[in-house]
Amino acid sequence: xxxxxxxxxxxxxxxxxxxxxxxxxxxxxxxxxxxxxxxxxxxxxxxxxxxxxxxxxxxxxxxxxxxxxxxxxxxxxxxxxxxxxxxxxxxxxxxxxxxxxxxxxxxxxxxxxxxxxxxxxxxxxxxxxxxxxxxxxxxxxxxxxxxxxxxxxxxxxxxxxxxxxxxxxxxxxxxxxxxxxxxxxxxxxxxxxxxxxxxxxxxxxxxxxxxxxxxxxxxxxxxxxxxxxxxxxxxxxxxxxxxxxxxxxxxxxxxxxxxx
Amino acid sequence: xxxxxxxxxxxxxxxxxxxxxxxxxxxxxxxxxxxxxxxxxxxxxxxxxxxxxxxxxxxxxxxxxxxxxxxxxxxxxxxxxxxxxxxxxxxxxxxxxxxxxxxxxxxxxxxxxxxxxxxxxxxxxxxxxxxxxxxxxxxxxxxxxxxxxxxxxxxxxxxxxxxxxxxxxxxxxxxxxxxxxxxxxxxxxxxxxxxxxxxxxxxxxxxxxxxxxxxxxxxxxxxxxxxxxxxx
Numbered sequence: 001x002x003x004x005x006x007x008x009x010x011x012x013x014x015x016x017x018x019x020x021x022x023x024x025x026x027x028x029x030x031x032x033x034x035x036x037x038x039x040x041x042x043x044x045x046x047x048x049x050x051x052x053x054x055x056x057x058x059x060x061x062x063x064x065x066x067x068x069x070x071x072x073x074x075x076x077x078x079x080x081x082x083x084x085x086x087x088x089x090x091x092x093x094x095x096x097x098x099x100x101x102x103x104x105x106x107x108x109x110x111x112x113x114x115x116x117x118x119x120x121x122x123x124x125x126x127x128x129x130x131x132x133x134x135x136x137x138x139x140x141x142x143x144x145x146x147x148x149x150x151x152x153x154x155x156x157x158x159x160x161x162x163x164x165x166x167x168x169x170x171x172x173x174x175x176x177x178x179x180x181x182x183x184x185x186x187x188x189x190x191x192x193x194x195x196x197x198x199x200x201x202x203x204x205x206x207x208x209x210x211x212x213x214x215x216x217x218x219x220x221x222x223x224x225x226x227x228x229x230x231x232x233x234x235x236x237x238x239x240x241x242x243x244x245x246x247x248x249x250x251x252x253x254x255x256x257x258x259x260x
Numbered sequence: 261x262x263x264x265x266x267x268x269x270x271x272x273x274x275x276x277x278x279x280x281x282x283x284x285x286x287x288x289x290x291x292x293x294x295x296x297x298x299x300x301x302x303x304x305x306x307x308x309x310x311x312x313x314x315x316x317x318x319x320x321x322x323x324x325x326x327x328x329x330x331x332x333x334x335x336x337x338x339x340x341x342x343x344x345x346x347x348x349x350x351x352x353x354x355x356x357x358x359x360x361x362x363x364x365x366x367x368x369x370x371x372x373x374x375x376x377x378x379x380x381x382x383x384x385x386x387x388x389x390x391x392x393x394x395x396x397x398x399x400x401x402x403x404x405x406x407x408x409x410x411x412x413x414x415x416x417x418x419x420x421x422x423x424x425x426x427x428x429x430x431x432x433x434x435x436x437x438x439x440x441x442x443x444x445x446x447x448x449x450x451x452x453x454x455x456x457x458x459x460x461x462x463x464x465x466x467x468x469x470x471x472x473x474x475x476x477x478x479x480x481x482x483x484x485x486x487x488x489x490x491x492x
Contacts, residue, residue, distance in 0.1 A: 216336055243338045245475030255338040257270065258263040 012079070013038040013207035014059060014096070014177055019073035021054050021063060028054040030231040031073075036177070041199060041208045043222035043239065045215060047259070050228040052211050056179050059209065060096040061089050077177070094121070097170035101182035103162035105154035105169075110146050113154045113165055117173040132172055140168035141198050160191025167198065171206075178202065180210040184217065196221050215255060219243050227251045270335055274344065277327050278403070281348055281355075284320040285399040287313065288355050289392055291362035292458055296388035298369035299451060300381045307366035307373070317359035324352045340472075347472040351402070354461040358395065361454045361461075368451040378444045379434060383427050387455045390420050394462035401469045413466035414478075420459040427452045 014036040021029040029051040036042050036059075044052040054063060061082065063069045075082045082092050094117070105113050114133045123129060133150075137143040142164040146157070154165055163183060170178060180199075184192040199208060199221045212218050218225055219239060226236040227250070235248040246252045253259070265271040291310050298307035328349045331337055337345050394413055401410040431445040431452075470478045 215338065219338075244342060246339050252339050253263050256341045257265050257267055259266040260263075 010037040010040060015076045017074040019058065019075060021058055021069065021071045024068045027231055032233045034226055034233055034236060036207050036209055038207055039203055040223040041203050041210060041221055043218035043225045044209060044211045044228060045218050045225060046228035051231040052228045053181055056181055056209055056211050059179055060093045060098055094173045095175055096177040096179060097175035098179045099166050099170055099183050101185055103159060103166045105162050105165050107155055109151050110154050110165065111150040114168050114172050116169060121173060136168040136172040139171050140164045141194060142168055160187050160194060163187060163195060177207045182211055185213065227254060273331060274341065277348060280320065280324055281351060282399060282403060284317060284355050287317050288358045289395055291359055292388065293392050295362040295365035296385060298366055299372055300385050302373045304370055304373045307369040310366035311363050314359050314363045317356060321352050321356040324348065343472045343475060347468045350468050351465055354464045358458050358461045361458045364454045365451050368447045372444060372447050375444060378441050383423060384448065384452060387420065387423050387427065387452060391455045391458040394459050398462045398465035398469065401466060405473045407470055407473050410466040410469040414463055417459055417463045420456055424452055424456040
């Protein structure tokens, strides 16, 4: 009964099919089939321990680093398995970048922080590096604040600036998908608004998945929202529908603040 | 088992809001009933009471509006809570208007009671009973989230319209019979029109109840774009 097109109507950039992730005997993510539509923002919400962060990390194989973890089911990027031979983990993580809850700049200059991934990728031409860094910092809405102090340590930036620097660092290698795990939870409302505004700009070019405990933030920034509970994907739908007329009682209870 | 909000203060705020809406609805029910009795029983003192009582209804509208704004600003309600608050904001406007209609009927009574009665008034009494019942049922549907009952109210409005038309034609005939009836018949015609409008507001309430429960907007089915209904 709604004229708002479902975000899933656009092409799938990433997709999981019957994804299950275990830590030893415990299943942290159970049978989750979810599509990240191309150049849309998908918010993953749910209480602590619901599997949303584990799900997010699976999308660029970050869980592979955790001993005892195992995954079954499929994870597709542009319709091809991220575990297929054409794609190693390094290349996957270039295409599917990640921004963490706690900004983690390297104890290096602002310039070198953004240059890091590019240098690893073999880029050494100073001029091209400079152009790519400016472009990344502009995309992360940080350029005007740091352009005169690129040689200074990144550790001297404010929390919000550090987080945008980490976004610039992720963008420098020109990813296609951006995964954000609570990117604004440690920031004040002004820095948070800048990050949220940035997400709106970035989704023109990138497919974004964001984990957040802040339901209003999910409502503000995302096109579709997925509600996870105890490892299961309970409901996914257009964000407006999830926050006005969710179909599942467990979603209803969660978004209205009825917790068990 | 009905789950309640983890935040008990919030739960209490929403419950209080619902209680106040019902209380206001009760005042409006009594007002419309009294206003028509002030005509049928030729009781001008009762008509004055209706006019006086409307002030309390107006005060409640302002208070409930404020409480809704407060919840919106401080609680950021979602899903069924959001639909409840937006429904409350609209219902309160309809209820206030219904209170005004009761006052309008009471004003007709004050005019009519100055002169001799011209006609039996059981149709008008019947229309008042039906209007009041429509409000009562709409409020019941609101409290219990009963969509079937709300839809019943929406369907029943046609009965009120039919009775209003009958009253209208009877009064018209009376005016044509004797032009000295015109002033009194016109007053009665207005009173009947106010009651019919009262019923329309009850229908508005019922439509909002359907939205509140189902999340689908059932208003103005004939005004929809052919490509599909607008979203909630």
